Amino acid sequence: MCGIMAEYDTVQNKIKNGYIFKDHLDKAIELKPQDPMSYYLMGRWCYAVAQLSWIERKVAATLFGEPPNATLEDALKNFQKVEEIQPGYSKPNYVFLAKCYRDLGQRDKARKMCQAASSMNTSSKEDEEAQKDLDLLCPALGL
Template sequence: MCGIMTEYETVQNRIKNGYVFKDHLDKAIELKPQDPMSYYLLGRWCYAVAQLSWIERKIAATLFGEPPSATVQDALKNFLKVEEIRPKYSKLNYVFLAKCYRDLGQKGQARKMGDAAASMETVSKEDEEAQKELDYLLPALGVY
């Protein structure tokens, strides 16, 4: 719920809820370390934090003393953990793997993950979201 609420919150509340969300994810992983969903969500959190703008980081530092910290490499590590626990877990996991590799300048790996996502069937709303992102991402990677 914390993650969904952020779409409708102010920057201040998004940042505050981001800390709460991260705490919940850390606890979930501690309690159930083989659950791929927790690592997927942590990867999404890390990726979102890595994409924070300068102003969002400044607001977080002002309000909380320290902005949340995560890198694209942190996100990648979590998305790879998902694949380690349960290969082909989700189409969106592959999309985010492709984004991470793209952001890290590893275009070949990004294409490989994009291809893997494209080869999966679209059967859920999450898959539809993944396909929309793929339609934008793959041409930029030179896949289509």
């Protein structure tokens, strides 16, 4: 719910809910460390935090004393953990792996993840959204 609400909320509430979401994910991973969904969601959280603008970080620091902290490497580790637990887990996970590799300058690995995602069926709304990202990502990587 925090993630869905964030799409329509103020920056202040997005940041506040982001902290809540992260706490819930930490607890979920602690309680069920072999659940790939928790790592996928943690990867998404880390990726989103790594993409925060300077102004969003300043707002978070002003309101909460410290902005949320995560890197692309943190996101990548979580998406890789998903694959370690359950290889071929989901099309969206492959797309986010590709995005991380692209953003980290590892284009060959990004292409490989795009190809893996492209080979998967689209069977859910989340898969459809991942396919839209893939349709933009693949050509940018020369596929």
